[in-house]
Amino acid sequence: MPETPVPQPLLDDDALDRLDDFLESERVDAEALDLIGAHGFLVALAVAPREIDPATWITELFHGEPEFADDAQRREILALFEALRDNAITALDEGLLPELPFELELGDIAPAETPIGDWCAGFMEAVFLDEAAWFEGDEEAAATLLLPFMALSGLFDDEPDMADLANDPMRLEDLVQQLPELVLDLYLHYRVPPEKPKPTPRKKKPAGRGKRRKT
Template sequence: MMMSDTKTDWPSSLDDSELDELDAYLRGHAQENEGHLLLDGVHGLLSALAVGPTRVLPEEWLPEVLHEPFADETEGNRVLALLAKLNDSISAELDVDAYEPILGEVDSEAGPALSAAGWCEGFSRGIDLRASLWEKRLADDPPLMEMLGPVMALAVDEGILSAEAEFEKLNDEEYDDCLAQLPAVLAAVNHYWYEHPATEAELDALNRANEARTEQQPPPRQRSGHWVH
């Protein structure tokens, strides 16, 4: 799950220098007290959209990632190209069973440790962009909720989601096990929506919800560290 020095086999994937470039841009324009997503969060957001029930256009998700005008046209075109390439890479990786989440790395008493906080934050925002579809299916279809179990456990553990019942923090082994399951979770959810697409009634409800939707600022998220892949 650590970042590899070898270039991936599909042309749509970002290489390490491109990931570093995008990471630097996002860090340079992020305000933690505004809950802005870093690279791991953007990857989580785009991952949720890639495996979700309906297509989400860039004009819908870009406001979750970019929060100010570009300094110049060249910078803007470059950043947008990197984001598009990152977005494309997720579907490519899922197609060949090679998906790996981009995760945060934080300092712990035992040294650097992987953190799913940013990725889970982004994933939850991706679900929010199609909230009515996800919420109805999660309520009506327990197997989908079960599929997402490792993601839910990590999100609750990191304080991204609140648990209805008392939740005991994951130990290191349980946390790592949930991280290891993320590629399989996304593959399963991707297959679920392919086999059980949104119904016409669900899409009508989504359209009504989108029409009534008002923009809300996400809650602040305090985090730091580096990303690894």
């Protein structure tokens, strides 16, 4: 059996710490995504079926425009977020798994009360930015692929369709452990078009075939 690829970090620890410090600072709205949610948000943008205008996703991530100290800080912070998204695209395009910023285990805790839930909620926030694009074409396949992220996000716990899954700890635990592979599945679904079958070459008739020789 082929070995599961080693998950790839999307940013180094120093870069993640820099983003965490900024998101926790008073320069950012209290309703902005935290680092875990922002990580999920940017990974979803890497997977998304079409590009989102930066002005749109920046406003959503920060819940408005942060009070950057100056243009240099603005460029630095936004460049780090863009690098996280671009690194996710590069890894997924090579069939590699993204490293997620938490342990892949719920430990009998409700997903919404864990970093896993925060990450999946951030992921779904990016889906909401362009929901029509995620579900157009094959709505059933999209719903199936997104179901684990929806279930773990805690955003849909009041919906009847989610009740059975939300009350099944073993199944939720399985979904958590599969999250990196599920991200790759989504990327392949939305970003990698299926290979078209190669046209069958026309067979050439042997010389003289089909013609009667003159006698």
